[in-house]
Structures are given as C-alpha cells and as structure tokens.
Amino acid sequence: MSKKVSVITPFSSENIFLINRNADSVYSNMLECGFGENDCEHIIVVDTPDKRQNDIADEIGGRMKHVKIIKNSGNIGLPMSRNRGLKVATGEFIMLLDADDEFTPWRFQRQIGFMRDLNLDHSYGGYIEVHGDAPPFNIMSQREIIPPRNPSESLMRLDNVCYCGSNCFRRELVDRIGMFDGRLTGLGAEDLEYWIRILKSGGKQAGMQEVLYRLGVHSANMTAKYIKEGRFPRAYEYIKSKHNI
Numbered sequence: 001m002s003k004k005v006s007v008i009t010p011f012s013s014e015n016i017f018l019i020n021r022n023a024d025s026v027y028s029n030m031l032e033c034g035f036g037e038n039d040c041e042h043i044i045v046v047d048t049p050d051k052r053q054n055d056i057a058d059e060i061g062g063r064m065k066h067v068k069i070i071k072n073s074g075n076i077g078l079p080m081s082r083n084r085g086l087k088v089a090t091g092e093f094i095m096l097l098d099a100d101d102e103f104t105p106w107r108f109q110r111q112i113g114f115m116r117d118l119n120l121d122h123s124y125g126g127y128i129e130v131h132g133d134a135p136p137f138n139i140m141s142q143r144e145i146i147p148p149r150n151p152s153e154s155l156m157r158l159d160n161v162c163y164c165g166s167n168c169f170r171r172e173l174v175d176r177i178g179m180f181d182g183r184l185t186g187l188g189a190e191d192l193e194y195w196i197r198i199l200k201s202g203g204k205q206a207g208m209q210e211v212l213y214r215l216g217v218h219s220a221n222m223t224a225k226y227i228k229e230g231r232f233p234r235a236y237e238y239i240k241s242k243h244n245i
Helices: 019-033 051-063 079-089 107-118 152-156 171-177 192-198 221-226 230-242
Strands: 005-009 042-045 067-071 092-097 101-103 122-132 139-145 168-169 205-217
Touching: 005 019, 005 079, 005 107, 019 042, 019 051, 019 067, 019 101, 042 051, 042 079, 042 205, 051 067, 067 079, 079 192, 092 107, 092 171, 107 122, 107 168, 107 205, 122 192, 152 192, 168 171, 171 192, 192 230
Parallel strands: 005 042, 005 092, 042 067, 122 205
Antiparallel strands: 092 168, 101 205, 122 139, 122 168
C-alpha cells in the first residue's frame, strides 16, 4: 500500500545517541497531523551495524509500527544507504532526515501543503542549528538559518541552500532522474548534486521561509569529520565536472 510520505534516515554509529530523538520527532509529527501507519513510513537504514546499533534499531522498530528497519551487511556509506531506503519507499512524498536531526512540529502538514499548493516537485526550508557535545548532547548554542526561496543561482555556484533535513521531493522524481550518486560516497555533497540534477531536469523547486528541522552539530557527526579532513573540495570538483559548471 502506498503512503503519503516516506522519511529516510541512514543510521551510523556516530549518531547512536540521537536516533531515538530523531524517531520520536517523526512520530510526533504523525500524531499532530493525524497520520497513521498507513499514511507514513519511517525507513531507518542501519549502516555498518554492530550489536548496539542493531539493538537500538530493533527497539525503535518494535515500539513504532510505521518504522521499517533495513540493515546493511557492511559499510556502504550515506548515499547508498539513502538509495536502499529509496528503493523500498512507497510514499508520494520523500523526506530526508539524518539520524542526528529532528523534525520541528507540524512539518508534514506545512511542507506537503506548500508543495501541493504550488505544484512543486521539490521543496526545502530553514533549520535551527543546534551545537552540542557528543554524547550526551548537552546543548551549548543554537542559531536559526532561513534559505532563499529560489535555489537555482545558489545551486549553480555549489552553494547548498537546500539544507538536507529540510528536503521533500516527489517519489516520481526518483523514476525520472535516478538515485543519489554513489561516487560521492565518503566525499559528501551527494545531496547538493541531487538538487542540481532536479534543477537541470526542469523540476519545479521552491524554499519555505520557515524552520523545518533541527540540525544537530557535534564533534562526532559526519559533516564535521569531512570538513576537518578536507573532503568537500574533491566532491565539488566532481560535481563541477559532471554538470559542466
């Protein structure tokens, strides 16, 4: 049975202390919007699973009927984990939510309504950047980021204004432009490359001028690691070559 919305969350060991908050935020949105398990599915893809990760994922799946657990046999990385989720997703709308991030209240109703009103293929919005230590993620500071309404100029400068956990796109786009580019595994910016592909395919995109999620920033998260190790410049060079930017 097809759903209204599928949420895809790759789950690696770096995010083990925040995954329950992530799952609870999706469930809270379901309750607020009156969604049941026939309306929403939360697909958690466990990457490089160890016993503790498996136990936590199984506990979440056991108490939440709308949750689907997929376990990778080894470490396949973020883009390919998202693709495993996309392969089984049945929702009309797809939302991405990394394991250290959380939805803000009424996200489903606000964003899906926005997309239907404007007949959009892809939308995104703002976020609250929450800085904490890991674990147990004691909040040290936070700030609010709101993106531009039109992403085209920013994306073509490789400025990713479509912040990952705020994105929602129609399932039919996956059939049209494919999945995330696995060649960006371990480099980052696979989401930026995907939004550029939507733009170049003629997909209708727009940003919401409001906060849609909380972005967890901590020393163990993947983005911090990639910045420290200087991986993003290689990703940008690949994207520029691929898209003739």
